[in-house]
Amino acid sequence: MRLVLPTRWRQRRLSMGALGALAVALAFPAAAQSGDIDALLLADAPAAPTVAARDWQLFSELAAGQVHTLLGRDRDNQRVSLDLQIDHSLAPGWRAVLADRLDVSWPPQVGQEHPINTLKEAWVGWQASDTQAVDLGRINARFGVATGYSPTDYFRTGSIRSVVSVDPGSLKKNRQGAFMLRSQAVWDQGALTALFSPRLAAQPSSTPFALNEGATNASNRWLLAWSQRLNDQFNPQWLLYGEERQAPQTGFNLATLINDSTVAFAEWSGGRSRSQLAQALDLPEDRSFHQRLSAGATWTAASKLSLTLEYSRNNAALSAPAWRALQNSASIGYAMYRNWTITAQEMATRNMYAVYAHWPDALVPHLELNAMVRANAADHSQLHWLELRYHWSQIDLAMQWQGSKGSARSEFGAVPHAWELSVRKYF
């Protein structure tokens, strides 16, 4: 039974309670800091020895999963990977960089060979001063600010040798650079980069341990990139890219802060070229001006969840009617066009929308969630990808799932449903 006190008594009781609390606070000011004292006692634990910096990173990965093929069968997959990255000072001003990845897959990714080695980088650099440097070797020269489709990433063509995930982050990490000579001058607020990548071979090689220079150095190419920081908000980059038998392409990159939680970005490339279909099928065609664009924004919540919305446009790709016509044709043109766009990492049609999510410490500490949805605006096909990754100090456990929506001949409908469980150990 609840005792109901008269109003006067209740007021008196409240007043006495408030007085009591005040008396405790006055008598024991440290009581208000008891949480602080517990925390300080915790922090008194002996300090662990400081970890020394090192110039290498090595991890191995074991993965097993299943692919639901377009023929309706399930196929088991297993993979072992080793990934090494070294950036070593040889002498004052001199450095050597090596990045290599070995994937051994059952069944093989392509053909009969189980291993595929990707020599990502192997170069030597000489830095005459803090402001001038020259590098020579296989270099992963990457430009662009977009999360997914990146029009100014001019050296992406032919760079993928082994696909272990459709995640754009994985595709950007697990790729081979091009052989080139690169020089860079930096000043207080800007930088100028110039590079030349020569033609070394005409055909790519599928031999497991091939350098595969035919994929990355099939023609003479050059690039100039100029960055100038205008203020805290604007640090644009302009690019000029040239390739043997192609007209020069100009590019532009900008990422700027909208507010404390939002970054907007835009990446544009334009120039005269043949359409993608003409290049894929080697059709004679007059060059015309084509533009490529990726623009969007990344918003981050207080919970650390980051969402990126990205719109991509490629005028050199097929229009919706032309894509429908190619999908429905019986010729090998469809296969040739798809192969060309996959090798060049280009869009199949003109418009694409994408949403990317990245959530470190998702709901529980050390659990990371990554997700992607891409949608083709012409055939309405979709690509879905989800990853849950849990970190221990030196081990990652990851579960990936990919799926698609759309007809078998749509851009993403042909991507099989698959899942993979992997364990990664860092050394």
Add this chain to the structure above:
Amino acid sequence: MKKQCKSLLALLAFCMGTAWAAPSAQEILAASDAVRNPDFSFGLTNTLIEYRKGQQTDTNTLAIYSKADASSGQFRSLVRFVAPARDTNKLMLYSGKDLWFFDPSSKASIRLSPQQRLLGQASNGDVVTVNLAKDYGAQLAGEEDTQDGERKTRHCYKLALSAQTPDVSYPRIDIWIDTGNHQPIKARYYADSGQLLKTAYFRHYQRQLGQERPTETVIIDGLDPTWVTVMRFTDWTRREVPDAWLQRDYLPRFKPE
């Protein structure tokens, strides 16, 4: 004689007033900044240890290179991730709200918003040094005894800081500064709403780069006091940090020593 006495008293009063003029709140804050931060470019190692509910849950080691900007006086920093192994040699460029992250495996330089925290509890601004007097207006809220990070009683100025620029992580801070030597003792960081976000204790003063400086900061979460991050500063070195290092295009090239 009477006139001479008046003049003498006036002179005495002036001299006493000059000698005993209390420093302004802003001067106290600037003096406290000078205790935490050298007035030259420097490098140090920051080891972050995170505890939740009494258990160590995470640890990160960062090598930090800092330099005060000639025009703003505020620090710009380049942060290199040393540990854990999965983050080895990733970089973060911190210059107010001009924040960039570089991953050597993807060669991607990504612009970050201040909300995008790369570490557990600590904000990007917590791990690098800042001159509070450049970004905050200070008011003296009083003098009081308070316990420092080693549970000793210290007589402190209590300053109430309010942000003078939008380029800061916290709109309002209360900070306790030792009246005798201007050592910062503790600070409480608040949201616009008045909600306590964090409490930080600056402790374990040791002689580093020419004077006594705090070599440890203990950060306690405002909502969950059992969520604690300890930042230990070691390997203090006076070193040149060229301006050319502190820009996006230098990140792929950064190779210290």
